[in-house]
Amino acid sequence: MKKDIKAESGLTVGVDLGDRWSKYCVLDEHGQVLEEDTVATTGRAFRKLFSDRAAARVVIEVGTHSPWVQRLLQELGHETITA
Secondary structure: OOOOOOOOOOOEEEEEOOOOEEEEEEEOOOOOEEEEEEEEOOHHHHHHHHOOOOOOEEEEOOOOOHHHHHHHHHHOOOEEEEO
């Protein structure tokens, strides 16, 4: 049975996945931008970025990297939406 993961922090993170670099934007529950930056598109970099964050809803685009990114984020306790 798959664990139902729900964002607890009220934060939403949008990620534009690229082959080498990905851009991300963190929004609060009111849609205000809290953070924007770039991260290397590697498991190590994504783990470092998301491992210490409270559970959030993370929206990623469909593409080459989306399957492994989705699995990693779910392992770290984040709710993921691939669109």
